[in-house]
Amino acid sequence: MHVDDGKKRLRIIPLGGMGEIGKNLTVFEYGNDIIIVDMGFGFPDSEMMGIDYVIPDISYLNDKKDRVRGIVITHGHEDHVGAIPYLWPKLSAPIYGTKLTLGLIEGKLEEHKTANLKSHLNVIDPEKDKIKLGVFEIEAFRVTHSIPDAVGYIITTPVGKIVHTGDFKLDHSPVDNKNTDIAKLAEVGSEGVLLLMSDSTGAESKGYSPSEKTLEVNFENFCNEASGRVLMAAFSSNINRVQQFINVVHKKNRKLAFAGRSILKNVEIAVRLGYLKVPNGLIIKIEELSKYPDQNVAVMLTGCQGQANSALARMASGDHRQLKTKRGDTVIFSSSPIPGNESSVRTVVDDLFRQGANVVFESSYGSNNAHVSGHPYAEELKMVLSIVKPKYFMPVHGERHHLVHHAKLAEEVGMESKNTFALDNGNVLEIDNVGARMLDRKVQSGLILIDGLGIGDVGEIVLRDRKAMSTEGIYVLICSVDRNTKKIITSPDIISRGFIYMRENEKLVNDTRSEVRRIMARYEGTKNGDWGDAKSKLRDEISRYLFNRTKRQPMVIPVIIEV
Ligand SMILES: [Zn+2]
Numbered sequence: 195m196h197v198d199d200g201k202k203r204l205r206i207i208p209l210g211g212m213g214e215i216g217k218n219l220t221v222f223e224y225g226n227d228i229i230i231v232d233m234g235f236g237f238p239d240s241e242m243m244g245i246d247y248v249i250p251d252i253s254y255l256n257d258k259k260d261r262v263r264g265i266v267i268t269h270g271h272e273d274h275v276g277a278i279p280y281l282w283p284k285l286s287a288p289i290y291g292t293k294l295t296l297g298l299i300e301g302k303l304e305e306h307k308t309a310n311l312k313s314h315l316n317v318i319d320p321e322k323d324k325i326k327l328g329v330f331e332i333e334a335f336r337v338t339h340s341i342p343d344a345v346g347y348i349i350t351t352p353v354g355k356i357v358h359t360g361d362f363k364l365d366h367s368p369v370d371n372k373n374t375d376i377a378k379l380a381e382v383g384s385e386g387v388l389l390l391m392s393d394s395t396g397a398e399s400k401g402y403s404p405s406e407k408t409l410e411v412n413f414e415n416f417c418n419e420a421s422g423r424v425l426m427a428a429f430s431s432n433i434n435r436v437q438q439f440i441n442v443v444h445k446k447n448r449k450l451a452f453a454g455r456s457i458l459k460n461v462e463i464a465v466r467l468g469y470l471k472v473p474n475g476l477i478i479k480i481e482e483l484s485k486y487p488d489q490n491v492a493v494m495l496t497g498c499q500g501q502a503n504s505a506l507a508r509m510a511s512g513d514h515r516q517l518k519t520k521r522g523d524t525v526i527f528s529s530s531p532i533p534g535n536e537s538s539v540r541t542v543v544d545d546l547f548r549q550g551a552n553v554v555f556e557s558s559y560g561s562n563n564a565h566v567s568g569h570p571y572a573e574e575l576k577m578v579l580s581i582v583k584p585k586y587f588m589p590v591h592g593e594r595h596h597l598v599h600h601a602k603l604a605e606e607v608g609m610e611s612k613n614t615f616a617l618d619n620g621n622v623l624e625i626d627n628v629g630a631r632m633l634d635r636k637v638q639s640g641l642i643l644i645d646g647l648g649i650g651d652v653g654e655i656v657l658r659d660r661k662a663m664s665t666e667g668i669y670v671l672i673c674s675v676d677r678n679t680k681k682i683i684t685s686p687d688i689i690s691r692g693f694i695y696m697r698e699n700e701k702l703v704n705d706t707r708s709e710v711r712r713i714m715a716r717y718e719g720t721k722n723g724d725w726g727d728a729k730s731k732l733r734d735e736i737s738r739y740l741f742n743r744t745k746r747q748p749m750v751i752p753v754i755i756e757v
């Protein structure tokens with residue numbers, strides 16, 4: 195797909211974030227210039243065993259690296275910045291974002307030892323900065339969201355202005371008093387907007403999403419009702435929520451301890467950059483909790499999604515060294531489970547209840563009053579559509595059903611459906627002086643799996659093996675054969691894991707040994723002992739044999755050693 199064919203037109207290509215909530219990355223391309231908005235990761239689904247994260251496949255950019263003028267980031271959530279340590283080294287373009295967003299990115303880079311990237315980070319002030327990246331002119335506008343210092347972008351292109359909201363809500367009483375800049379949106383709306391790209395996460399919720407500020411009084415009520423310690427789990431990047439909890443804990447004469455690596459790191463960054471105010475003497479170490487009466491302490495901890503190694507999950511299962519669940523604890527989940535995490539959250543909740551804690555969490559019967567969404571509901575989305583008055587509309591940041599519902603909201607405020615484009619990852623929206631159209635052909639998009647230090651080295655085949663091993667087990671056959679006669683010399687060794695307990699299945703094991711000998715006998719006296727063929731025969735025939743005997747299909751791994 196060539197852009198340099200003389201015709202000047204804008205192409206917008208989402209490589210992640212469409213049809214999913216996660217791994218946001220969108221490419222804007224005009225002539226020789228490319229910019230990228232956001233570079234996030236997503237979480238694996240339950241089929242992707244052992245995979246830590248998934249990141250967008252950016253091979254579309256492989257032959258265009260030198261045209262990437264910059265990467266602009268909307269805010270510091272992982273679904274917008276998480277892939278930077280993995281993908282930035284391939285592109286080396288400058289990164290732009292607000293102060294806290296870049297502070298959080300810097301923290302990640304230190305962890306990943308990609309520190310040389312630091313000099314490529316450029317702070318933008320949404321109140322005054324305009325940056326020029328190739329033909330693109332970019333201006334940020336403040337939005338309220340579940341992390342401070344979030345922005346959307348007004349991108350001026352040769353064919354018109356684009357408004358990208360980033361993740362936002364219209365919170366009229368934000369905790370940090372930094373409202374979504376509706377005035378700027380109205381101004382650009384009156385100048386004429388070619389395309390609006392807007393957050394679809396909350397499109398199916400009616401009305402307005404409640405203000406973050408409503409939580410402080412709820413936290414206070416939880417503290418008033420608590421007979422013992424108060425523990426709260428939340429996303430640690432939600433600095434405004436951390437601030438509200440700090441305010442309440444301080445007011446109620448409790449000391450506060452933090453548990454979990456990410457919360458300690460994010461609190462440190464937020465305090466250093468001036469986004470979080472902590473009263474002197476409030477914070478204690480987790481080891482010091484026992485020095486105070488239970489009614490005088492509180493804990494903020496990681497694990498609001500039930501993550502296996504988080505402080506809360508370890509406390510609930512009794513594996514945390516310094517933090518044990520106590521009868522009378524009040525544990526607050528200030529969060530809503532991300533789809534896919536529900537059962538891990540329930541396990542933690544039940545463990546806590548079993549040990550006598552009182553747990554405030556979002557059950558399948560409804561929300562709790564310890565959490566509000568960071569995303570806009572239907573009426574807020576309609577308001578933004580009405581203020582910005584775009585010619586074209588692209589719902590972004592959502593699963594397909596979110597995008598479709600958001601498109602319907604656009605129709606409700608009077609947009610013609612032919613001017614709304616709901617894309618999949620890899621789709622191309624092209625806009626020129628004639629109009630806008632989605633191209634028939636997709637560019638390569640998809641996901642790269644991250645496992646430990648490996649980027650993309652775990653693919654379909656490895657995953658299939660992991661699945662087979664974890665559901666059916668493995669069965670290893672080790673045959674030692676004489677180098678000259680090609681005759682099997684010892685009884686074949688058999689190792690079984692996750693298939694049968696060998697000691698209780700001696701007959702099956704011995705019978706398989708005879709089968710192996712029978713198969714291997716075919717190769718006795720052959721010149722080279724065709725071991726490739728022997729292995730595939732062993733694999734097929736022993737698999738079939740085991741299946742007939744057990745109706746199970748472990749992964750059979752033959753090993754032949756010449757001695
Ligand atoms: Zn997001």
Ligand SMILES: [Zn+2]
Nearest residue numbers: 269271339361
């Ligand atoms: Zn976000």
